[in-house]
Amino acid sequence: MKKILAMIALALTSAAWAQTSEFVNTIPEAYLQKDTNVTLGAAALSVPKYTGSDERRLAAYPMFDVQWKSGAFFSATNGLGYNFSKKPALQYGLRLSLEGARDESRSSKLNGLGDVNTAVEPGAFANLSLSENYALVSSVRYGSGTDHNGLQFSVGGRFSTALSENHRISATVRANWANSAYLQSYFGVNAQQSAASGYNQFTPSSGVTDIKLSASWRWALDSNWSIVTGASASRLQGDASRSPFVFQKNPVTVFSVTTYRF
Template identity: 30%
Template sequence: MLGGGAITVPKYEGSDEFKIMPVPFVTATFLDTVRIDPTGANIAVYEQGPFEFSARLGYEMGRKEDDSDHLRGLGDVDMGAKVGAKAAVKFGPAEIFAQLDKTIGGSDGLEGRVGIEVNRPLSQSLMIGASAAAVFADENYMQAYFGVTPEQSARSGLARYDAGAGLKRADFSISATYMLNQNWMVRGKAGVGVLLGDAADSPVVVDKIQPSGMLLVGYRF
């Protein structure tokens, strides 16, 4: 599937300002084993009945201090490569999953996600979905994005803050995919993340509630 659209997201995780960005949309599956999408690649390692285990390759976008005036003096968090794994079990239209991703470079952090996703067709043309997940992170990740070192505090004016490992965010989303014909589709998605724990208490965070939205048009070959 090939297409494009736009997303609206906070300028950074914890911001109360938003940005709208154009996004390309490409998904492809090779030999029923490798699936590529805008987040990276998933490689099926084991499948047996409702159980599935896969390896993951992707990327972490990082963060620029130019993204917001509130980040001035904190410096940049560089982009990094991600390697990880995902385990999932399906119950009808529902999938319960757990995934773990390690960033190489950038934050050099570890991020985990546990949740449930449901996709159900309402007709031959319309598919709806919903998901909920809890997101965890190690100290490296938390300190890179939510911590403030003494040097950063002196440059930015924000209070010094040590962010520890633990629960970072709760995510919720709903989506709808509509097939206009055999090839063309439109997909919309709305979500909200709620920062928790040390992330929510960070002086880097202006708003704990992090809404997002996406609208895509694609062509299926």
């Protein structure tokens, strides 16, 4: 119970600016060693100040992950949810995820646009392993944006292979679609924002927001400690790329995570 309370405290600590992964990546029940499996750690990142920014910032936050053999999970990357499938090759279920905040104070280029607060997004996910190395992944999330009516749908493919007993590499390619409410919140400029910021009014339509390629390398130092280092590169698409405050259409994130498994 103490470990679970610690997970909740960590979640509240980082919720103001952390963001859940688009896809759920959990260990199938058959491979879990315990009824409750807990991992703690820390992450360091170099990221754009906001999506479309040509300025960067450094960030660090606690990492946590807990999985139960029942199918429940709660983590900084997967969110809070439940996997209903008992088949190792198939995962599907419901979850709550986080869409990170975009604070106006983060960059002078956001002046006049106002804040978009962190949002809790109810949604669903489905993953299908085609083989030991390849999987199809997908998710749908609702509730982000200024009025909490943003909808996102992500699909992709994941590759993972062991280089040795202690080293594994992974790569994911994905496309993200969003409705007009999401795009208006994160890329649009209404009349009031235009007057305050100096940007022209911009009303984006629903569509594909970006294509992203991610790659990572996991180094298991021993049976408990591991380090994951990686990067992701996106290409903004459609109306998202045409926003008047998008100055970099190819945002890149670099990260390193150190974890300890109990």
